[in-house]
Amino acid sequence: MxxxxxxxxxxxxxxxxxxxxxxxxxxxxxxxxxxxxxxxxxxxxxxPEPVRAAVMSQGLLTLSHAALAHGLPQLERPARVHLAVPHSRSHRPPHAGGAVIHRDRQALGHDPCRPWLASVATTVRHLLRWGTRVDAVAALDAALCKGLLEVTDLRLPTHGPGAARMHDWAALAAPGVRSILETMLRLQLVDEGMSVETAVLVDGVGEVDILVDGWLVLEADGDTHSTRAQMLHDRERDLRLWDRGFVVMRVTWEQVRHERVTPIVRAVLGRLGPLPPPERPQFRRWLERPAGVLST
Structure with missing residues (x-):
């Protein structure tokens, strides 16, 4: 070659x-x-500019570009390149171009095969510090779901700028969440003070995306739900959920993105609830939230 x-x-x-x-x-x-x-x-x-800037400046590509390189979801393609350097490096790296430079007091981990790329743990920590809440929590959700990260790897600071926010956002991570659509929906529901469970296994049906108040099932339908075969499969699941005493709502990317779902969920809870949650057999497995994030 x-x-x-x-x-x-x-x-x-x-x-x-x-x-x-x-x-x-x-x-x-x-x-x-x-x-x-x-x-x-x-x-x-x-x-590609992000890779070239990281290599030429001897910094680490981080935040959204790094998350996407690791296969972690982000809400939008980043407009600017973000590079991380040690805090002791006081001068702006040469050849960084228009990149945003972040000086980190903590140790910077890099990808073992791509030393110009921040590690998964460093990338998520930087998103918690300098990113948006949706991007940070979605990346952490995905990293936990894919087994790329343990919460003990984050090692968030206990004090200093942004430390409290980093811990608050990290505590919002949930197990079994497979898409940024589910993350956005869950955060909107949590912001409204609703009782939310994620990745719940229902006997005879399988895993449902979100369960509100123990009886209202929300299924977040992305692009993979557009085929006829998938639609037939989804309708069969819905019938089985209704048969077991659950109420089912399916929502789309556009509805979640424009925050149209939570008002309807609130109305449904007010009109139909409180309903007794369906029985949960002892052998049903419920996924637990991850343990608290360890600090240094």
């Missing part, structure tokens, strides 16, 4: 030793004016 193709398939950044090992034309490629070598890593002008 030629060096340019190899670099493109490696997210635009690769160790120079690896490039020389696998590409016969590496020497000629490294002489090109659009190819840059920094701290043993090769990038090019065609390398």
């Amino acid at each position: 030629d060096a340019e193709t190899f670099l493109q398939r490696s997210a635009g950044a690769v160790p120079v030793l690896t490039l020389r090992q696998f590409c016969d034309d590496a020497r000629q490629f490294l002489r090109r004016p659009d190819v840059h070598l920094r701290a043993g890593w090769v990038v090019a002008d065609f390398t």
